[in-house]
Amino acid sequence: MQHDYADINGIRIHYVTHGAGEPILLIHGFPEYWGVWKQVMAELGRDHLVIAPDLRGYNLSSKPEGVEHYRIGNLVEDVRGLIEHLGLKKLTIVSQDWGALVGWVFALHHPEYVHRFVTINITHPALFNRDLRENPRQQQASQYMLLFRSSQGEGFVTANDFTFPKQAIFSEVREHGARLTDEDIAEWIGAWKQPGAITAGLNYYRAARMGPPDGQGDPGGSNLLEGLEPTRWVTRFPVLFIHGEKDPFLLPDGQRGLEELAPDLTIKRIPDAYHTVCLEKPALVSRYVREFVNRD
Numbered sequence: 001m002q003h004d005y006a007d008i009n010g011i012r013i014h015y016v017t018h019g020a021g022e023p024i025l026l027i028h029g030f031p032e033y034w035g036v037w038k039q040v041m042a043e044l045g046r047d048h049l050v051i052a053p054d055l056r057g058y059n060l061s062s063k064p065e066g067v068e069h070y071r072i073g074n075l076v077e078d079v080r081g082l083i084e085h086l087g088l089k090k091l092t093i094v095s096q097d098w099g100a101l102v103g104w105v106f107a108l109h110h111p112e113y114v115h116r117f118v119t120i121n122i123t124h125p126a127l128f129n130r131d132l133r134e135n136p137r138q139q140q141a142s143q144y145m146l147l148f149r150s151s152q153g154e155g156f157v158t159a160n161d162f163t164f165p166k167q168a169i170f171s172e173v174r175e176h177g178a179r180l181t182d183e184d185i186a187e188w189i190g191a192w193k194q195p196g197a198i199t200a201g202l203n204y205y206r207a208a209r210m211g212p213p214d215g216q217g218d219p220g221g222s223n224l225l226e227g228l229e230p231t232r233w234v235t236r237f238p239v240l241f242i243h244g245e246k247d248p249f250l251l252p253d254g255q256r257g258l259e260e261l262a263p264d265l266t267i268k269r270i271p272d273a274y275h276t277v278c279l280e281k282p283a284l285v286s287r288y289v290r291e292f293v294n295r296d
Contacts, residue, residue, distance in 0.1 A: 001041065005060075008081030009074065014060035015053035015082065019045025022115075022293065023088050026052040027079070029097020030201045031157065031165050033059035033191040035184065039282035040094075044289060053082055055099065057200025059191035070203040072105050072224050079106045083113055092293050096120035096278060098204055101128075105224050111236045118240040118289055120277050121247050123254035124261045126233050129221035131254050132212050138251050139220065145211035153202040162192055169276065176272070178279040238264040240292040242285060244273030266292060 001018045016034050018041045026037040034052040041050045054061040056078055057070060079102065083091065092115050095103030100122035107114045122128065131138035147156060157164055170185055192198060205211070210222040225233070239262040243252065259265050268288045270281055278285050 006085040011062035021048040023049045023091040027095040027099030043286035063196040063200045070207040076106045092116040094118040121250040133220040139212035148205045173279045176280045235262045244277040247275045
């Protein structure tokens with residue numbers, strides 16, 4: 001796997017490439033980094049060019065100070081800039097967690113770059129906004145977002161040497177079949193300890209105003225689709241939705257109406273997968289992606 005940097009959109013993005021062939025861009029979530037995709041990259045890199053960046057604020061990429069630098073417009077432009085830097089015209093995007101929200105909004109703004117789109121557990125942002133505003137079950141599952149947006153967010157994530165993310169990621173995914181080496185874990189913790197990284201990751205939530213109603217007048221949802229007319233919410237490309245059915249944070253309720261916004265929709269359900277499906281089921285995720293990319 002080859003490490004490189006791209007100076008784009010006023011910042012420096014670190015990214016990793018592997019393999020050759022039709023390109024696939026892999027976009028990670030919070031609190032992750034490019035390495036969440038290692039096993040998927042090793043598999044898909046056998047017959048594709050796979051690209052996995054550290055999003056702005058994460059690991060080895062730039063971490064500009066200030067919430068405004070993490071607004072969705074900047075994140076979308078980072079993706080566009082990286083694609084242009086690589087000299088690519090069209091590619092498949094595979095994304096999860098916050099990366100899937102970035103991926104969705106990028107694809108809606110710039111469908112001309114998107115050959116196919118794969119989202120893991122994250123529904124269309126319009127449907128996620130709906131459920132954050134109206135669905136008590138999703139509102140309850142998303143209470144953590146209000147904590148992340150608060151001034152207590154950094155302390156919560158970093159307390160006792162990152163006890164929360166260590167449990168939420170390492171312990172949880174190992175219980176559900178993930179193979180993480182001690183080297184993987186050390187690299188991941190090193191990414192968290194990069195100066196400013198945790199604040200940057202939390203600033204994604206803050207900039208998006210994402211979460212359930214806060215009890216102080218905010219009705220919930222997010223600003224991710226601001227400036228994008230509803231007529232542009234419908235996808236012009238094939239969409240694969242991979243769903244870990246035991247995800248406690250992203251409920252299946254959000255899939256109601258997805259086929260109307262993604263007319264060319266394929267759904268693959270994994271009954272025993274939880275939140276970080278690419279770590280828990282990398283071989284299955286890779287197989288589903290390859291089948292989707294190579295379909296007629």
